[in-house]
Amino acid sequence: MGRKFGQHFLVDLTHIQRIIGAIPKDGFDSIIEIGPGKGALTDALYLLCPKMHAVEIDDRLIVRLKQRYPEAHIHHQDALIFDYSSVPGDKVLCIGNLPYEISSPLLFLLKDFPSISHMIFMVQHEFAERAASLSGRLGVMLHVFYQVDYLWKVLPEAFIPPPGVNSAVMRLTRRPKALTEKISELDEILRFAFSRRRKMMRQIFREQASVLATASIDPTARPESLSLAQWISFAESV
Ligand code: SAM
Secondary structure: OOOOOOOOEEOOHHHHHHHHHOOOOOOOOEEEEEOOOOOOOHHHHHHHOOOOEEEEOOHHHHHHHHHHOOOOEEEEOOOOOOOHHHOOOOOEEEEEEOOHHHHHHHHHHHOOOOOEEEEEEEEEHHHHHHHOOOOOHHHHHHHHHEEEEEEEEEOHHHEEOOOOOOEEEEEEEEOOOOOOOOHHHHHHHHHHHHOOOOOOHHHHOHHHHHHHHHOOOOOOOOHHHOOHHHHHHHHHHO
């Protein structure tokens, strides 16, 4: 199997069962699996929802997936260009053991599809830690849209072939409404702030002293120490 698609197949049954156990019990209109590969998670997902969707980029895996899961919709496509709004339902679970290169762009993409209400993803351990914290643009932005839960760490031996890094399972639960409507303003502020993350807020935003005061932001604070409420207040005050 080529490494180009980040193909590390999950073989540890304990983790497979725990991932399935992490699916909320409140019922879904549909399930979309990203990168089903050889079906480590798909067997159980198919039992839950035979009409599930799966998006797999590697043509060598497609025939087998179609044979093994005849009722499922198997899409031979790149998950970064798949149209998630084509999957019917208002409450859709998106799940997968992700190829790590696409974790960040995929999460930024999925936030714009409101029907994707829950996500459970295996990602690189450091990525999950960043996503679950407010230490960078990714984490802050995700928290505006979701409750983000880091669930547990997964060691390389759980996969064949083992990846060179630790992994983790994370869950994102969409909030009924994003915490602010000023998303583009917030994104611009976050990009600017975290590209100068060692500096103090007053040095980063020299012209915005009054906005920092309105948002109750300590001018000597560094970006990593701000709360979600402060970032939102900042975006809404500019
Ligand atoms: N779910 C399987 C498992 O747990 O064993 C496979 C996980 S493997 C880490 C990642 C899977 O995603 C592979 O099957 C790979 O071919 C597929 N993949 C890689 N890049 C993709 C992309 N851009 N869109 C869809 N699938 C992709």
